[in-house]
Structure formats: structure tokens, C-alpha cells
Amino acid sequence: QVQLVESGGGVVHPGRSLRLSCAASGFTFSNYAFHWVRQAPGKGLEWVALISYDGRKKHYADSVKGRFTISRDNSENTLNMQMNSLRPEDTAVYYCARPLGYYDSSGYYYGSDAFDIWGQGTMVTVSS
Amino acid sequence: DIQMTQSPSSLSASVGARVTITCRASQSISNYLSWYQQKPGKAPKLLIYAASRLQSGVPSRFSGSGSGTDFSLTIGSLQPEDFATYYCQQSFGTSYTFGQGTKLEI
Numbered sequence: 001q002v003q004l005v006e007s008g009g010g011v012v013h014p015g016r017s018l019r020l021s022c023a024a025s026g027f028t029f030s031n032y033a034f035h036w037v038r039q040a041p042g043k044g045l046e047w048v049a050l051i052s053y054d055g056r057k058k059h060y061a062d063s064v065k066g067r068f069t070i071s072r073d074n075s076e077n078t079l080n081m082q083m084n085s086l087r088p089e090d091t092a093v094y095y096c097a098r099p100l101g102y103y104d105s106s107g108y109y110y111g112s113d114a115f116d117i118w119g120q121g122t123m124v125t126v127s128s
Numbered sequence: 129d130i131q132m133t134q135s136p137s138s139l140s141a142s143v144g145a146r147v148t149i150t151c152r153a154s155q156s157i158s159n160y161l162s163w164y165q166q167k168p169g170k171a172p173k174l175l176i177y178a179a180s181r182l183q184s185g186v187p188s189r190f191s192g193s194g195s196g197t198d199f200s201l202t203i204g205s206l207q208p209e210d211f212a213t214y215y216c217q218q219s220f221g222t223s224y225t226f227g228q229g230t231k232l233e234i
Contacts, residue, residue: 035224037226044215044226044227044228044229045164045166045172045215045217045226045229046226047217047223047224047225047226050222050224059222059223061223062129095171095172100174100177100183112162112177112178112181112219113160113162113219113224114162114174114177114178114183114217114219115162115164115172115174115217116174116177116183118171118172118173119171120171121171
């Protein structure tokens with residue numbers, strides 16, 4: 001079935017790095033853009049980053065720009081996020097999410113940017 | 129960046145009641161607006177996309193409306209499983225801002 005599974009979360013000290021991964025299955029990974037969304041404990045949802053279906057375009061929230069890098073491996077059906085210079089305010093559950101819309105082989109986009117498939121989330125705690 | 133403001137932040141209602149949550153964008157976003165439901169410890173679930181289109185498998189008591197800057201989510205007759213937190217999200221441009229959430233309580 002269509003599924004996203006995150007991994008890589010954990011406890012790290014401020015200033016250190018962590019790499020999250022999201023393994024996709026049940027659909028053609030390379031046809032979709034992907035996003036990371038996070039949720040601090042007891043808080044709302046915050047969009048973090050987007051990567052295009054071919055990996056050429058990347059966009060970041062201002063709060064993580066210059067510190068986080070989103071990437072993908074279409075041969076391994078995996079989405080990644082390298083998180084450097086971590087801060088206590090980065091503490092959150094991190095979700096990968098796939099939009100409803102997809103790209104066909106000609107690069108045409110069909111559908112909506114709404115996030116219809118989410119992983120279960122992976123917890124990142126930044127604390128000394 | 130586009131800001132999304134939901135109201136109310138929390139809402140108490142009874143089973144069978146009709147409730148409406150509103151979401152306002154800081155600039156026009158056409159119909160690039162989605163609604164999500166989130167229960168504690170779970171990932172969000174897509175309810176409505178393109179402002180008014182019901183996601184497959186979502187009960188018809190959920191409906192969305194609006195365009196431009198003002199949007200609403202209506203639950204026609206609350207069921208016990210509807211008590212959760214609801215978020216709007218805009219996808220206009222390359223930023224995907226969420227509203228702050230509305231907690232719907234019994």
C-alpha cells in the first residue's frame with residue numbers, strides 16, 4: 001500500500017547535526033514532489049521544506065534556511081533532510097508528506113498541492 | 129510570506145451540532161487552500177483541497193468554501209470521531225503556511 005516511513009530522529013545537543021530519511025513505497029516515487037512538515041510539542045504544524053519531483057527545485061521555510069538541506073534519491077525511493085546547526089527550537093516531530101498532485105513523464109503536473117499521504121513522524125529533540 | 133489566521137482557536141460543541149471554522153489569508157490565494165484533521169499522536173489527515181473539494185473517503189458532512197482570502201470548513205453534524213484539531217493550509221507559491229489550528233472539543 002502507499003506508505004511513507006520516517007527514520008533518523010533522536011536526541012542531539014545544540015549545534016550538532018542529524019539526518020532524517022523517509023522511505024516511500026506503493027507508488028511511483030519519482031512522479032511526486034515531497035515536503036517536510038514539523039510540529040513542536042503541543043504546537044501547530046509548520047511547513048519546513050519542499051523538493052521537486054526531479055530534485056532540481058528546493059524551497060525552505062525562513063526558520064531553517066541555510067541550516068537544513070532537503071534531498072532525494074529517486075533510485076532508492078528515499079527522501080532525506082540534513083539538519084545542521086540544530087537549535088532547541090528545532091525540537092519537533094518531523095513528518096514527510098506527499099501531495100495529491102503528480103508529474104507525468106512529460107513533466108506536466110496534474111492535481112493539487114494538498115498533502116494527502118503523511119508518514120508517522122520521527123521525533124527530534126535538541127537539548128543539552 | 130503569506131500568513132494564515134484561523135478562528136476560533138478552540139471550540140466546544142455537542143454531538144450532532146453544526147460547526148464552522150474560518151481561515152483568512154493575508155493576501156489572495158485563489159482556491160489554494162486545504163483543510164486537515166489531526167488527532168493526538170497521529171499525522172494530519174487531508175479533508176478538503178482546492179478550498180471545496182472533498183478528499184476521497186472523507187464523510188460528506190465535511191464541506192469547504194471560499195476563495196481569495198476568506199475560507200471556511202463546516203462540519204454538518206458532529207460525530208464523536210470529529211473531535212480533533214483542524215488546520216487550514218495555503219499552497220499558493222512556494223510556501224505552504226498552516227493556520228495555527230482550531231481545537232474542537234466536546
